[in-house]
Amino acid sequence: MKTYFRGAVAAIAVTAAVMTSNVVQAADTIKVGILHSLSGTMAISETTLKDVMLMLIEEQNKKGGVLGKKLEPVVVDPASNWPLFAEKARELIEVKKVDVVFGCWTSVSRKSVLPVFEELNSILFYPVQYEGEESQKNVFYTGAAPNQQAIPAVDYLAEAEGVKRWVLAGTDYVYPRTTNKILETYLKEQLGVAADDIMINYTPFGHSDWQTIVADIKKFGSAGKKTAVVSTINGDANVPFYKELANQGIKAEDIPVVAFSVGEEELAGLDTGPLVGHLAAWNYFMSADTPENADFIKKWKSFIKNDKRVTNDPMEAHYIGFNMWVKAAEIAGTTEADAVIDAITGVTVPNLTGGYSAMMPNHHITKPVLIGEIQANGQFETVSETPGLVPGDAWSDFLPGSKDLISDWRKPLACGNFNVKTGKCSGKGS
Amino acid sequence: MARYLHSFVLFLALIWLIPGLAAPAHAADDDLRAKIDALASGGFSQTAKQIQDLAATGDDRVVPALQALLAGKLYFKKAGKQVFITEKASGGYALTDPLTGESAGTLARGALKKIRVNNRLRRELKAALGNLTLLSKVTAVRLKAAEAVFKSQDPDTLEALVSAISKETDDGVKKVLEQAHAAVLLKTDAAEADKIAALAVIEDRGDRDALSVVIATAAQAEGALKAAAEKTATSIRQNLELWGAAQNIWYGLSLGSVLLLAAIGLAITFGVMGVINMAHGEMVMIGAYVTFMVQEVIRTSMPGLFEYSLLISVPLAFLVAGAIGMAVERCIIRFLYGRPLETLLATWGLSLALQQAVRTIFGPSNREVGTPDYMSGAFELGHLTITYNRLWIIVFSLVVLFALMAVLKKTPLGLQMRAVTQNRRMAGAMGIRTNWVDAVTFGLGSGIAGIAGVALSQIDNVSPNLGQSYIIDSFMVVVFGGVGNLWGTLVGAMTLGVANKFLEPYAGAVLGKVLVLVFIILFIQKRPRGLFALKGRAIES
Numbered sequence: 001m002k003t004y005f006r007g008a009v010a011a012i013a014v015t016a017a018v019m020t021s022n023v024v025q026a027a028d029t030i031k032v033g034i035l036h037s038l039s040g041t042m043a044i045s046e047t048t049l050k051d052v053m054l055m056l057i058e059e060q061n062k063k064g065g066v067l068g069k070k071l072e073p074v075v076v077d078p079a080s081n082w083p084l085f086a087e088k089a090r091e092l093i094e095v096k097k098v099d100v101v102f103g104c105w106t107s108v109s110r111k112s113v114l115p116v117f118e119e120l121n122s123i124l125f126y127p128v129q130y131e132g133e134e135s136q137k138n139v140f141y142t143g144a145a146p147n148q149q150a151i152p153a154v155d156y157l158a159e160a161e162g163v164k165r166w167v168l169a170g171t172d173y174v175y176p177r178t179t180n181k182i183l184e185t186y187l188k189e190q191l192g193v194a195a196d197d198i199m200i201n202y203t204p205f206g207h208s209d210w211q212t213i214v215a216d217i218k219k220f221g222s223a224g225k226k227t228a229v230v231s232t233i234n235g236d237a238n239v240p241f242y243k244e245l246a247n248q249g250i251k252a253e254d255i256p257v258v259a260f261s262v263g264e265e266e267l268a269g270l271d272t273g274p275l276v277g278h279l280a281a282w283n284y285f286m287s288a289d290t291p292e293n294a295d296f297i298k299k300w301k302s303f304i305k306n307d308k309r310v311t312n313d314p315m316e317a318h319y320i321g322f323n324m325w326v327k328a329a330e331i332a333g334t335t336e337a338d339a340v341i342d343a344i345t346g347v348t349v350p351n352l353t354g355g356y357s358a359m360m361p362n363h364h365i366t367k368p369v370l371i372g373e374i375q376a377n378g379q380f381e382t383v384s385e386t387p388g389l390v391p392g393d394a395w396s397d398f399l400p401g402s403k404d405l406i407s408d409w410r411k412p413l414a415c416g417n418f419n420v421k422t423g424k425c426s427g428k429g430s
Numbered sequence: 431m432a433r434y435l436h437s438f439v440l441f442l443a444l445i446w447l448i449p450g451l452a453a454p455a456h457a458a459d460d461d462l463r464a465k466i467d468a469l470a471s472g473g474f475s476q477t478a479k480q481i482q483d484l485a486a487t488g489d490d491r492v493v494p495a496l497q498a499l500l501a502g503k504l505y506f507k508k509a510g511k512q513v514f515i516t517e518k519a520s521g522g523y524a525l526t527d528p529l530t531g532e533s534a535g536t537l538a539r540g541a542l543k544k545i546r547v548n549n550r551l552r553r554e555l556k557a558a559l560g561n562l563t564l565l566s567k568v569t570a571v572r573l574k575a576a577e578a579v580f581k582s583q584d585p586d587t588l589e590a591l592v593s594a595i596s597k598e599t600d601d602g603v604k605k606v607l608e609q610a611h612a613a614v615l616l617k618t619d620a621a622e623a624d625k626i627a628a629l630a631v632i633e634d635r636g637d638r639d640a641l642s643v644v645i646a647t648a649a650q651a652e653g654a655l656k657a658a659a660e661k662t663a664t665s666i667r668q669n670l671e672l673w674g675a676a677q678n679i680w681y682g683l684s685l686g687s688v689l690l691l692a693a694i695g696l697a698i699t700f701g702v703m704g705v706i707n708m709a710h711g712e713m714v715m716i717g718a719y720v721t722f723m724v725q726e727v728i729r730t731s732m733p734g735l736f737e738y739s740l741l742i743s744v745p746l747a748f749l750v751a752g753a754i755g756m757a758v759e760r761c762i763i764r765f766l767y768g769r770p771l772e773t774l775l776a777t778w779g780l781s782l783a784l785q786q787a788v789r790t791i792f793g794p795s796n797r798e799v800g801t802p803d804y805m806s807g808a809f810e811l812g813h814l815t816i817t818y819n820r821l822w823i824i825v826f827s828l829v830v831l832f833a834l835m836a837v838l839k840k841t842p843l844g845l846q847m848r849a850v851t852q853n854r855r856m857a858g859a860m861g862i863r864t865n866w867v868d869a870v871t872f873g874l875g876s877g878i879a880g881i882a883g884v885a886l887s888q889i890d891n892v893s894p895n896l897g898q899s900y901i902i903d904s905f906m907v908v909v910f911g912g913v914g915n916l917w918g919t920l921v922g923a924m925t926l927g928v929a930n931k932f933l934e935p936y937a938g939a940v941l942g943k944v945l946v947l948v949f950i951i952l953f954i955q956k957r958p959r960g961l962f963a964l965k966g967r968a969i970e971s
Binding site: 038039041043044047048160161172201202203204206207208209211212213215216218219221222223224225236239240243244247248249252253254256265266268269270271276277279373375376381383 | 474502546548549550552553556581638639641642643644645646647649670674677678681684685688782785786789793794795796797798800801806807808815817818819820889890891892893894895898899930931934935938939940943
């Protein structure tokens with residue numbers, strides 16, 4: 001008993017010592033972790049998100065911070081290295097004592113940090129469209145789930161353009177493969193497309209020679225039925241893909257391409273003249289004509305000191321996520337993880353397209369879905385917008401394994417994958 | 431002065447009075463103008479109807495308005511909903527009357543709203559413009575119109591086509607018009623015999639669009655017509671298969687030329703000097719960034735030179751990448767000769783450092799490198815689509831290869847390089863400064879990598895990651911072709927390119943690449959020195 005007692009005292013003493021060393025800092029600031037790659041392959045997309053977070057934090061501090069304390073950004077560089085994401089996340093939470101983390105881009109980086117956030121019970125806001133099939137207590141998904149991007153895009157093409165034949169082209173990794181699996185089921189079951197009228201094609205990361213594939217698309221498109229390409233091609237491979245489309249003279253009027261990973265930022269390195277009319281599906285376009293958006297763009301351009309920089313969808317996702325966190329912390333009266341997680345469900349903040357986004361019990365948010373056509377100036381022009389907000393669906397209704405699953409983190413259910421058929425929570429968060 | 435003032439006042443009066451003036455001056459155009467102004471209201475499906483209305487007038491005065499709509503230059507005034515053709519000007523947009531073509535002053539951006547078009551409207555517009563311009567005086571416009579009608583296959587155009595064919599004087603345009611006529615005929619309920627005759631005209635065209643028309647016909651027809659259509663489809667398909675093989679060879683050569691460009695520099699640094707240079711890709715990347723810088727300077731100070739930007743970039747990229755290469759050799763590599771593992775690690779580290787340096791200076795996002803006109807677009811050779819950028823890259827890669835061969839074989843520098851790599855001590859004894867030759871050789875290899883970057887900037891992203899995607903392929907080509915042999919590099923690159931392109935349609939891009947790698951591994955087992963092995967004592971040591 002005595003030894004136990006001594007041990008406990010020692011433990012308390014050590015904890016207290018650790019606490020006080022941090023309390024000094026923690027007393028006047030709230031630390032916000034930013035976990036985006038600033039070097040390596042993904043730096044191209046993620047650096048912008050780091051900058052937008054810094055801007056949001058600066059803006060919030062001008063308004064007086066959160067709960068009367070200033071926010072202090074803590075930036076780390078996981079260098080596009082997936083295991084390093086987990087290490088850096090641990091460093092942020094354990095060593096730097098951040099209260100919330102905004103970060104990750106690729107699904108594999110998110111999967112790599114999940115166990116860390118679960119173990120240390122912290123909060124991650126993930127701002128990128130992803131393949132779904134996941135809902136975790138400590139993670140908030142502010143990007144689009146497949147039903148907030150892919151499925152409305154396919155619906156638009158089928159209705160407005162009368163597309164009967166589909167090419168699903170993607171980069172060979174988890175997001176395109178899962179999305180295409182969902183789309184294939186959706187096309188076959190909901191739109192009655194025959195198996196012959198679907199062509200699926202995968203290419204490696206950074207694929208640069210698109211001649212054969214573009215010729216194949218042309219060939220597939222000459223079967224006398226209206227054809228469209230649904231592209232989940234990611235990252236660097238897009239520029240040579242679009243260049244080849246333009247060179248081989250595939251016009252949007254003949255075979256439109258709708259992309260889920262091409263935004264204003266990706267088009268910045270391209271001459272979009274020959275690409276006018278090709279489409280993208282997002283929840284935000286820089287061209288959105290609202291006062292909130294105009295204000296955001298103005299602040300962004302002055303923050304980054306470059307008049308040519310563009311804004312894009314994941315930036316808006318961070319904007320929404322950050323404001324939600326601020327609001328939830330104010331409701332909870334603390335930035336402690338469990339209290340914020342409980343408080344954030346149902347929190348509603350304005351988005352940049354003139355509406356409001358709400359955090360749902362499955363930790364996804366409601367968003368409008370916009371379909372835009374590429375214009376000659378590198379911007380998108382919205383040609384279709386869902387009439388209301390679409391709630392993000394963590395578990396797709398079009399995959400056999402996940403049809404019966406729902407996610408609800410409110411008590412008493414508090415489960416990320418509750419099977420409505422068996423009435424059981426399968427326990428794992430993801 | 432007074433005269434200027436006078437016209438200015440008149441001009442002002444015109445702007446103010448246009449709503450009042452327009453009515454009496456163009457009373458006859460009222461109907462047309464109302465139809466054009468109607469474009470200002472309604473959603474996409476209404477706009478489609480309005481376009482059809484305009485096309486149905488058959489009046490070619492509506493052509494400028496429709497063209498402007500297609501180009502996204504048709505706006506309307508928010509107040510009054512009057513439609514104008516616009517052009518960007520200082521202080522807003524310069525307005526032009528869509529019917530008369532007269533200038534109608536300038537308005538701020540905020541007072542105007544663009545009439546939006548989507549893909550469906552663009553199709554409608556192209557079809558409408560096709561119908562309206564079939565009788566244009568310019569041959570090229572008529573040709574474009576005929577192609578547009580072929581694509582739209584609108585049954586209402588049949589009569590217009592018949593009269594256009596009878597008036598047509600140019601043989602090329604006439605042929606396309608007849609094909610368009612045949613395609614439209616297949617959509618109508620004409621007699622079966624006429625339709626079968628039309629199929630023959632379509633078969634003569636023989637491309638993918640023709641195939642598309644024939645398949646659509648076969649799907650709807652019955653009896654003799656269906657049989658005929660299916661027969662035609664098979665014949666077109668067989669023909670296209672043959673062309674497809676030719677196309678694959680062309681794609682293979684073009685991929686090969688890209689591999690060749692990326693690998694030539696490495697054939698010097700790795701092939702001739704034996705340095706495992708993992709930073710080779712970054713030299714390519716630096717070349718691409720030099721091109722970007724050159725274009726930036728040209729854009730801001732001498733826009734007229736844009737067409738020559740690539741020509742100017744070539745020597746600059748060579749010098750910049752070459753200088754960096756020489757500095758690298760002097761500062762790092764020369765201490766590591768004979769220690770391949772350390773060289774590999776050091777140059778790999780160097781490649782990361784160079785990438786990050788570029789990322790810090792230029793930012794992580796892609797940079798836009800413009801394409802000069804002579805490298806954009808494509809032309810048709812039979813049923814082959816040959817894109818100009820690929821054609822020029824093939825030519826360019828061969829020029830670089832032969833220029834390098836000439837340097838190695840015909841110049842004193844080349845002689846010294848070969849001497850040093852074959853027998854360093856002997857060369858030293860003959861008075862060659864071997865250290866200096868090493869630096870220059872490495873600089874030459876790096877410089878050529880820089881030149882490759884100029885060409886690759888035309889087909890790939892100009893981003894800090896550009897080099898990474900080429901480094902593995904470059905090593906593959908050099909090892910496969912035979913280390914130290916430029917002909918081997920040429921044959922190796924082209925073989926791998928063509929093999930890749932023949933595998934891709936069957937195996938897919940991912941598996942195709944794997945298969946090529948497996949093939950190379952097996953090949954190297956059999957012939958460790960590659961396709962063209964050098965023979966002699968220098969190799970054995």
